[in-house]
Amino acid sequence: MANLPAALNINNLAMDKQQILDYLKQNDIHHIKFAFADMDGILRGKVIHTQKFTAGLDQGYGFCDVVFGWDSNDQAYDNVNATGWHTGYPDKPCRIDLSTFRTVPWQNNIPFFLGDFSGEGNDQVPCPRTLLKKIAKECDDMGYHPEFAQEFEWFNFSETPKTLQQKSFTNIQPFTPGMFGYSILRPSQQSDFYFDLVNLLEQFGIPLEGLHTETGPGVYEAAIIHDHVLAAADKAALLKNAIKEIASKHGIMASFMAKWKEDLPGCSGHVHQSLWSIDKATNLFYNEGEENRMSDLMKHYLAGQLYCLPHIIPMYAPTVNSYKRLVEGAWAPTTITWGVENRTTALRVINTSPEYMRLETRIPGSDTNPYLALSAALASGLYGIKNKLTLNVPPVKRNGYNDKSNGSIAPNLLEAATTMKNSAIARELFGNAFTRHFTNTRIWEWRQFSKQVTDWELKRYFEII
Numbered sequence: 001m002a003n004l005p006a007a008l009n010i011n012n013l014a015m016d017k018q019q020i021l022d023y024l025k026q027n028d029i030h031h032i033k034f035a036f037a038d039m040d041g042i043l044r045g046k047v048i049h050t051q052k053f054t055a056g057l058d059q060g061y062g063f064c065d066v067v068f069g070w071d072s073n074d075q076a077y078d079n080v081n082a083t084g085w086h087t088g089y090p091d092k093p094c095r096i097d098l099s100t101f102r103t104v105p106w107q108n109n110i111p112f113f114l115g116d117f118s119g120e121g122n123d124q125v126p127c128p129r130t131l132l133k134k135i136a137k138e139c140d141d142m143g144y145h146p147e148f149a150q151e152f153e154w155f156n157f158s159e160t161p162k163t164l165q166q167k168s169f170t171n172i173q174p175f176t177p178g179m180f181g182y183s184i185l186r187p188s189q190q191s192d193f194y195f196d197l198v199n200l201l202e203q204f205g206i207p208l209e210g211l212h213t214e215t216g217p218g219v220y221e222a223a224i225i226h227d228h229v230l231a232a233a234d235k236a237a238l239l240k241n242a243i244k245e246i247a248s249k250h251g252i253m254a255s256f257m258a259k260w261k262e263d264l265p266g267c268s269g270h271v272h273q274s275l276w277s278i279d280k281a282t283n284l285f286y287n288e289g290e291e292n293r294m295s296d297l298m299k300h301y302l303a304g305q306l307y308c309l310p311h312i313i314p315m316y317a318p319t320v321n322s323y324k325r326l327v328e329g330a331w332a333p334t335t336i337t338w339g340v341e342n343r344t345t346a347l348r349v350i351n352t353s354p355e356y357m358r359l360e361t362r363i364p365g366s367d368t369n370p371y372l373a374l375s376a377a378l379a380s381g382l383y384g385i386k387n388k389l390t391l392n393v394p395p396v397k398r399n400g401y402n403d404k405s406n407g408s409i410a411p412n413l414l415e416a417a418t419t420m421k422n423s424a425i426a427r428e429l430f431g432n433a434f435t436r437h438f439t440n441t442r443i444w445e446w447r448q449f450s451k452q453v454t455d456w457e458l459k460r461y462f463e464i465i
Helices: 017-026 050-055 128-141 161-166 185-189 191-203 229-249 296-311 370-386 413-421 424-430 432-450 455-461
Strands: 031-037 043-049 061-064 091-104 110-116 145-157 208-213 219-224 253-255 271-276 338-340 347-350 358-361
Touching: 017 050, 017 091, 031 050, 031 091, 031 128, 043 050, 043 229, 110 128, 110 229, 128 145, 128 229, 128 370, 145 229, 145 370, 185 191, 185 208, 191 208, 191 219, 191 229, 219 229, 229 253, 229 370, 271 296, 271 370, 296 347, 296 358, 296 370, 296 413, 296 424, 358 370, 370 424, 413 432, 424 432
Parallel strands: 031 110, 338 347
Antiparallel strands: 031 043, 061 091, 091 110, 145 219, 145 253, 145 271, 208 219, 271 358, 347 358
């Protein structure tokens, strides 16, 4: 495969089907790479020959549907209906979205595409990207342009997968020591890695609004420039995988666990959102004359999120570990609250100007599946608009941890998943089949955790009990 000219940034070009095929032929490119996100947001995919790529553009590429029937460790679920031993794990057609075309600058600029399981033959496939596409279309049909962005915090370690296995995940060494939030010193000391992140992500079609250290040893935060909700989710899913690959080239291991150590802050995956006119000229959340500059539309949207929140927590907090971050005083919310520029609440209104008026949903951690987190935020906000819900919950002006008047976030994955599984609201937002499948995968996750004997148990009980 020929390398692309350094000056050519294909990721800034909008190309149709024929232009992409011409591009591959003119550059003598014989292979492309594609991927899609599974239930946990993990990218699953393969490299295929351009001949196979061309042949499957309309009908799709057969992919074993076990990718939606197993967990993050490739263990098959025993409690789902969509796929399993009872179906024989057939192939389903994965369809590439040509609008996602980009090249991977740290892999010889191999062409890359994202796909999903939308279209004919996939009615029962619980694909997260397909779910978001349906909700985004509903938003478009209502006359709104959904503008979204997700930001991530993650820890970097001087480790490799092999060293972690050899040490049984003990004595894990952070990339840098000390609490250096917003420091310009640490990135300067590790400038090769830092600027590789900035520049390679830009070349990969994921421009960052900002990148800085957060408080904690070896922790960074990246904010992606906002985009249409589907493109924003694509960029968020790709960013997590891209950072891991770029870090690996520097002998670094990047972790997006929500909370890797008890005495350190957790890692967020906050979702920023606003609705605009279809021509993207007017932010429909902004009204200068209203209290807090919030339009009636924004109030309905926010009321919808508050109302639906208890029913859909696993979409924001999908792992056992997610709930270790959602504790008081840890820069993550625990109550169903909102406020203006208040980082102790679940929902934060940012109302500085028409351009930047938005809602920040602060429950998600960095371990979220971006397609599910953004689906949950948009669907619940649209629910408030469709039902013209009144924002009758007052804003919190002080400490949101102390305000439990509107309820609290579920304390663990089992309770959250059970609530969502039995919720008519969740089924209305995401459909019966998807809600059943997703919540069963989360209950499976809890069961795997519950069988384990932890270090905490050994240290507490081994001798004394």
